[in-house]
Amino acid sequence: MTVARRLALGLAALPLLLLAACSSDDQGSNTDPSQVDAIDAPELGACRLLTPDDVAMASNATRTVDCTEKHTAETFAVGDLPQSFDHADVDDKELGAWAYRTCSEKFQRFLGADESLVMRTVVSWAWFRPSEKAWSAGARWYRCDAVGGGEQSTSYVALPQTAKGLLLGVPDDKWMVCASGPTVSGSVKIPCSHHHDWRAVTTIKLGESGDDYPGDRLVEVKTRDYCSGSVAAWLSYPVDYDFGYTYFHEAEWSAGNRRSVCWAKTNA
Template sequence: MIGHTPRRTTSLSLLIVVLAALALSGCGSDRAAAKGEDPKQVDSTAVPEVGKCRNLTHEDVAEAYNFDKYVPCDEPHNAETFGAGPLPDEFKNAEYGDEKVNEWAFSQCRKLLEKYVGSDQSLLMRSMLSHVYFGPSEKAWEEGARWIRCDVVGGGQQGAEYVDLPTTTRNLLKVKNIADIEDRWMVCAEGKSVASAKVPCSEPHQMRAMTTIKLGEAKTPFPGVAESKKKASQYCRGSVKASLGYPESFDYGYTWFGEKEWNAGNRWAICWAVTEE
């Protein structure tokens, strides 16, 4: 049996704190010049444009806001803005980095991404696609900017490195049979551990994300770390065994998520199987 580790190298735990991250020193044209950003976007109060593409790094995603220059979507890129809009009126007087804004943004972008790529949450969590979100700069926030930008990135899910996206990801996962999805859009692990580096399943790998298990409903309180791991282990064992055709022996693993992700709406565990690929 594979050792089940509590390591949570997933974009989810990172995303929850994106808006709460400290802004880098410097602003306006100085910041744009230092980071190669678009000065027209820096400190802008306008809602971002949908349909724009960029190349983001993990460092970019860790910041509260992002103003990277656009790249043509028919050229190499790993991020696409699939949604943007104003925050609800309830956040009009919220402080910059308010945790409630984080939770709302994470939930809204996730739901919108499911519709955009033609997937449900279960399939999305097993894919190479994940969402990141950004808000306005602190200066723009102080000037009344209240918006959120949702980007889909080619990676980040379970810590995978970013990969290039097609010209558009709209309906990329919308298929009648999951077997019809290209392996390059599904997530696998290089080694025989859920803690090993994540790669597209089109690359050499030893584990594949096979199924997901829902551990609670919308109003279910967080069951705690021990109970979450116990349920994930039990459910994934049965689920992976069934997916493999009920072999006498098999190896599996699982990825579970913590209370912060739970509060943001993630009630799932990901089940992994050791493969012979």
């Protein structure tokens, strides 16, 4: 029996860690003077009302708020950078790759999820480093924040008092990512608790950390072929079904991402 399938190709974006600063002097909205150009590492567990514009900055000094109050970001990891960055430039590309690996691993442990589940949640993470002035003065710290939204978000949703363990067990649909639109590509990404057309249901790992980038074509073909079968299984092998997929390119591979995402047409 022939199974009809429509391929809805989309290209996912890299998590927020690689966004560059819009201005070397801009450290976000509602800044705290004591945090601007700070030499010492930020506070672990601090909460903030960050916006997508704040996250687009390489450094951030937005005031903290009590975590019992409304907030869209929670700092889940802070620390000192490796000594290999002692004499590096503030915009060293290796710093972004190191932050991707470090924050990604800590983010998974913080939410209580594996890599596949983390890629299918509306919650994402951003990382910040010292300002250029602080870097020149010797500051070498990093800060990883969980944020209530993703790359396409125009605003962030409020997080619970703490996002620690947010994805343990069976996560609530309001924290899982779905899409609204005729195809996955270019569609609006929304929580699955909202009416949606597509749901991110599985992922495929395309290589290990030390592997060379296999090329755009091979990444796309492997993703498409895997998602075809994976989505069929998730839907309990219907006669007719639609699926989509998102994959990444060489820049994201170099930063550490090795997974593509499979989407099922649900009309839920």
